[in-house]
Amino acid sequence: MEGNDKLTEDKIFEAATTVFEEQGMTGARMQNIADRAGINKALLHYYFRTKDQLFDAVFSKLAQKMFQKFSPIFEENLSLEDKIRFFIKEHINFLKENPKLPGFIIHEINRNPQRIKKMLRNVDFKILWSAILKHHSDELGDYNITEENLPQIMTTIVSLTVFPFAARGLIEVIFSNVGVDFDKYIEERKEFAAEFVIKAIKK
Amino acid sequence: MEGNDKLTEDKIFEAATTVFEEQGMTGARMQNIADRAGINKALLHYYFRTKDQLFDAVFSKLAQKMFQKFSPIFEENLSLEDKIRFFIKEHINFLKENPKLPGFIIHEINRNPQRIKKMLRNVDFKILWSAILKHHSDELGDYNITEENLPQIMTTIVSLTVFPFAARGLIEVIFSNVGVDFDKYIEERKEFAAEFVIKAIKK
DNA sequence: AAACAGTTTAACCGAATGGTCAAAAGTATT
DNA sequence: AATACTTTTGACCATTCGGTTAAACTGTTT
Numbered sequence: 001m002e003g004n005d006k007l008t009e010d011k012i013f014e015a016a017t018t019v020f021e022e023q024g025m026t027g028a029r030m031q032n033i034a035d036r037a038g039i040n041k042a043l044l045h046y047y048f049r050t051k052d053q054l055f056d057a058v059f060s061k062l063a064q065k066m067f068q069k070f071s072p073i074f075e076e077n078l079s080l081e082d083k084i085r086f087f088i089k090e091h092i093n094f095l096k097e098n099p100k101l102p103g104f105i106i107h108e109i110n111r112n113p114q115r116i117k118k119m120l121r122n123v124d125f126k127i128l129w130s131a132i133l134k135h136h137s138d139e140l141g142d143y144n145i146t147e148e149n150l151p152q153i154m155t156t157i158v159s160l161t162v163f164p165f166a167a168r169g170l171i172e173v174i175f176s177n178v179g180v181d182f183d184k185y186i187e188e189r190k191e192f193a194a195e196f197v198i199k200a201i202k203k
Numbered sequence: 204m205e206g207n208d209k210l211t212e213d214k215i216f217e218a219a220t221t222v223f224e225e226q227g228m229t230g231a232r233m234q235n236i237a238d239r240a241g242i243n244k245a246l247l248h249y250y251f252r253t254k255d256q257l258f259d260a261v262f263s264k265l266a267q268k269m270f271q272k273f274s275p276i277f278e279e280n281l282s283l284e285d286k287i288r289f290f291i292k293e294h295i296n297f298l299k300e301n302p303k304l305p306g307f308i309i310h311e312i313n314r315n316p317q318r319i320k321k322m323l324r325n326v327d328f329k330i331l332w333s334a335i336l337k338h339h340s341d342e343l344g345d346y347n348i349t350e351e352n353l354p355q356i357m358t359t360i361v362s363l364t365v366f367p368f369a370a371r372g373l374i375e376v377i378f379s380n381v382g383v384d385f386d387k388y389i390e391e392r393k394e395f396a397a398e399f400v401i402k403a404i405k406k
Numbered sequence: 407a408a409a410c411a412g413t414t415t416a417a418c419c420g421a422a423t424g425g426t427c428a429a430a431a432g433t434a435t436t
Numbered sequence: 437a438a439t440a441c442t443t444t445t446g447a448c449c450a451t452t453c454g455g456t457t458a459a460a461c462t463g464t465t466t
Contacts, residue, residue: 008413008414022313022314023229023314024227024229024230024310024314025230026226026227026229026230027227027228027229027230027314029452029453029454030453030454030455031452031453031454039414039415040414040415040416041415041454041455042414042415042416042417042455042456042457043413043414043415044455045454045455045456046413046414049455050454050455051453051454051455100313103309103310103313105373106306106309106310106369106370106372106373107227107306107309107310107313109370109372109373110225110303110306110310110371110372111225111226111227111230113372113375113376116372116373116376117376120376120377120380123380124380125377125380125381126380126381126382129381149395151378151381151383151388152388152391152392152395152396152399155366155367155374155388156363156395156396156399158366158370159362159363159366159367160359160362160363162366162370163358163361163362163365163366163369164358164362166309166366166369167309167312167361167365168313169309169312169313169316169319170308170309170312170319171358172316173316173319173320173323174323174328175354177323177326177327177328177329178328178329178332178354179329180354185354185355185358188355189355192352192355192359193355193359196355196359196403197403199402199403200399200400200402200403211443211444232422232423232424233423233424233425234422234423234424242444242445243444243445243446244424244425244445245425245426245427245444245445245446245447246443246444246445247425248424248425248426249443249444252425253424253425254423254424254425
């Protein structure tokens with residue numbers, strides 16, 4: 001049979017994703033993953049020989065999923081302001097669907113910085129970054145954006161979208177105390193963060 | 204003897220802090236902590252009965268250390284703008300000394316949200332937050348700050364300081380590719396983030 | 407229907423890990 | 437110097453965990 005083939009592997013992959021996202025590599029248990037996938041533990045090792053291999057597969061997939069979402073930044077067609085609005089809105093929408101992703105990626109990168117180093121070895125950010133400046137060269141006179149402060153601005157924008165999800169557990173406790181709903185806060189954040197950034201960079 | 208007493212317990216606590224910060228609760232090994240402290244593993248259990256108790260002690264200490272740094276926000280004496288400048292600068296200075304703290308706290312809260320819920324049970328953020336508005340009530344006419352968007356603004360400021368350290372492993376890889384030095388970036392961030400926020404909230 | 411190939415399982419294994427214990431070493435008290 | 441108390445250690449234990457193995461099961465080919 002071939003149909004069930006992919007099904008089993010996918011079931012494993014999904015279960016592994018859930019468990020790894022929640023517990024991290026070191027906290028995850030192969031037995032737990034097997035249980036969630038509704039299969040025998042030996043079958044896990046039949047499809048993915050070791051825990052490390054299974055983790056690598058999951059991590060690569062999730063990291064790619066995360067990084068892919070940044071590609072719209074490096075394309076043209078929108079004005080700078082609209083691009084900022086579009087990116088922040090879409091990125092928050094993406095994170096709403098994958099709320100555990102930031103915490104997972106952050107922790108696993110901290111635990112093993114080499115892995116991400118290897119993954120991004122062949123990406124030339126220099127070209128990507130200068131592309132941004134080039135795309136909006138005619139608009140740049142209206143904003144406080146230079147090659148020098150681009151790292152500050154880029155990390156700032158990402159901070160605004162990612163941090164609330166990474167620190168969600170903490171933020172939710174505080175918000176519940178103040179009577180704020182996290183989901184509503186996230187919904188409002190799309191516009192707030194975008195206008196916040198635009199206001200800040202405008203000359 | 205009493206002098207050596209505290210010394211041993213402190214050596215253990217320091218070693219445990221290092222290991223837990225780097226590996227997290229689930230990745231840490233009691234043997235590793237014992238080795239780092241230069242003592243026998245049995246002695247670990249003599250001072251801290253179980254791994255959970257040792258972890259709780261370390262986590263509580265580190266969480267308190269982190270939260271304490273927010274107290275200047277809730278005191279008066281400075282203008283709103285200077286308070287923002289002061290907090291961001293001091294907070295980044297603090298994080299420079301404790302760069303692993305954000306990732307550690309974030310991960311452990313995600314792994315067990317209940318722990319932080321219990322820790323902050325008796326803190327009334329509502330009072331703290333309204334104190335901010337009260338302290339600067341005379342200045343508020345000049346800024347786009349209301350009780351409604353305070354959650355957005357507060358989380359925004361914290362995002363700007365904390366995220367670079369949480370995601371340091373990733374940011375450093377990208378920066379090294381673009382030829383930016385992380386330490387220099389952090390140094391510049393003190394002023395950048397403060398002026399960024401002030402510009403954004405000014406009417 | 408027999409041989410074959412891929413899939414799934416139950417039972418098992420060895421190493422790692424958190425934790426214990428009794429004895430040794432060290433320190434203070436008398 | 438004898439006693440009593442605390443600290444430190446080496447050896448050990450029980451359990452958990454990642455991983456293996458051989459056999460059973462399923463569908464396909466001949």
